[in-house]
Amino acid sequence: MMKQVRIGMIGVSGRGRIAELWHEPSGRSMIVGGADINERHLQDFKKDINPEAFITTDYRELLERQDIDAIAVTSPDYCHEEHAIAALQAGKHVFCEKPLAITVEGCDRILQAHKESGKQLMVGFNMRYMNMFRTMKEIVDSGAIGEIKAVWVRHFVGHGGDYYYHDWHANSRNTTSMLLQKGSHDIDIIHWITGQYTKKVAAFGSLDFFGGNKPNDLTCPTCDQRQICTEAQFETRTQCAFRQEIDVEDNSMMIMELEGGIKASYLQCHFTPDYHRNYTFIGTEGRIENSQPDNKVYVQTRRSNSYRELADRTYEIKHAEGGHSGADPGIFEDFIRMIVDGKAPLATPVAGRMSVAAGVAATESIRSGGQVVEVKPLDPQLL
Numbered sequence: 001m002m003k004q005v006r007i008g009m010i011g012v013s014g015r016g017r018i019a020e021l022w023h024e025p026s027g028r029s030m031i032v033g034g035a036d037i038n039e040r041h042l043q044d045f046k047k048d049i050n051p052e053a054f055i056t057t058d059y060r061e062l063l064e065r066q067d068i069d070a071i072a073v074t075s076p077d078y079c080h081e082e083h084a085i086a087a088l089q090a091g092k093h094v095f096c097e098k099p100l101a102i103t104v105e106g107c108d109r110i111l112q113a114h115k116e117s118g119k120q121l122m123v124g125f126n127m128r129y130m131n132m133f134r135t136m137k138e139i140v141d142s143g144a145i146g147e148i149k150a151v152w153v154r155h156f157v158g159h160g161g162d163y164y165y166h167d168w169h170a171n172s173r174n175t176t177s178m179l180l181q182k183g184s185h186d187i188d189i190i191h192w193i194t195g196q197y198t199k200k201v202a203a204f205g206s207l208d209f210f211g212g213n214k215p216n217d218l219t220c221p222t223c224d225q226r227q228i229c230t231e232a233q234f235e236t237r238t239q240c241a242f243r244q245e246i247d248v249e250d251n252s253m254m255i256m257e258l259e260g261g262i263k264a265s266y267l268q269c270h271f272t273p274d275y276h277r278n279y280t281f282i283g284t285e286g287r288i289e290n291s292q293p294d295n296k297v298y299v300q301t302r303r304s305n306s307y308r309e310l311a312d313r314t315y316e317i318k319h320a321e322g323g324h325s326g327a328d329p330g331i332f333e334d335f336i337r338m339i340v341d342g343k344a345p346l347a348t349p350v351a352g353r354m355s356v357a358a359g360v361a362a363t364e365s366i367r368s369g370g371q372v373v374e375v376k377p378l379d380p381q382l383l
């Protein structure tokens with residue numbers, strides 16, 4: 001009989017709603033429990049996902065349950081280290097949302113616990129499952145643009161004010177920085193498609209739009225500027241986006257040198273009108289670039305003494321159903337396949353650690369005037 005994976009969630013609201021995709025009582029996975037510090041979120045989870053689910057405000061009670069095979073850590077970034085390590089030590093497989101942790105040391109402690117546990121650990125790098133980035137990876141792996149030498153990535157975060165500056169994300173003690181929080185995806189895609197990790201970085205950044213001198217306890221519904229403020233939000237995430245405590249840069253630029261001498265640059269800006277990611281990879285035989293607004297990947301080839309120079313190609317990226325352009329159903333299915341069928345995940349825990357390590361180094365560079373910072377190498381014992 002096919003095994004069914006029984007899953008418990010830590011952090012049931014927000015990203016924790018991915019539980020819906022795993023809950024298939026007659027299928028390969030089922031949500032059987034949830035832990036959260038917010039009682040209302042737990043009640044909604046029970047009502048909407050599984051009325052039979054075990055719920056608790058103490059995640060350790062969830063981990064004690066013998067009827068749970070796997071834990072999904074969808075709590076805020078600053079909780080990942082504690083929750084993932086405790087779950088691995090309790091003998092559970094773990095799905096941990098990105099970023100793996102908010103420090104390199106925290107990531108390394110997770111890798112250590114993973115190694116000792118003998119259980120499976122997957123990082124929530126769902127961008128690796130998007131048709132667009134899979135296509136770009138395939139083109140590069142086919143050799144069509146030769147050996148990659150340069151990468152240029154721009155992330156226009158049109159929803160910066162909606163998702164990042166109205167709650168815990170905007171405080172460095174919770175996230176370290178947006179380069180690490182939001183950028184962990186992009187740094188990972190750069191690592192994945194080039195096949196190389198970052199060795200050293202330099203970066204500049206500042207708070208150019210959000211933050212300011214409003215009181216920390218001000219919320220949009222009670223603010224006398226709410227009718228005229230462009231950032232006002234009234235449902236979830238309602239803390240003022242111009243409050244004093246905000247200290248994570250909203251405009252950052254990072255240059256990176258990867259293994260093999262590849263040069264890469266990454267811009268992340270949180271106050272653009274549009275929301276998309278523009279990637280280009282330049283190799284010895286050509287260049288590829290994506291356009292999310294047009295749903296296309298463009299391949300241009302140069303003189304290469306091969307058939308490739310005969311034509312440039314444009315790929316039309318197919319639509320995929322489901323959250324994050326179809327990436328969410330893909331990664332959650334892969335989590336189950338990893339546990340049941342032993343399928344290797346697209347993103348390893350080490351990849352999770354290396355993207356955090358590059359983000360941490362860039363943050364250190366920004367906050368010390370833009371100097372070059374080496375990325376902390378991985379202890380080979382953690383491999």
Ligand SMILES: NC(=O)c1ccc[n+]([C@@H]2O[C@H](COP(=O)([O-])OP(=O)(O)OC[C@H]3O[C@@H](n4cnc5c(N)ncnc54)[C@H](O)[C@@H]3O)[C@@H](O)[C@H]2O)c1
Pocket residue numbers: 010011012013014015016035036037038041059074075076077079097098099124125126181324
């Ligand atoms: N891969 C992706 O596409 C993607 C998308 C969104 C969010 N995320 C990640 O998911 C995580 C959660 O983000 P979010 O926006 O849903 O956050 P959130 O603030 O909505 O919190 C999620 C849940 O965690 C609960 N929670 C808070 N502190 C807790 C604690 N100490 N113990 C247990 N539960 C706790 C909250 O009550 C909430 O129900 C973040 O790490 C974020 O980076 C990933």
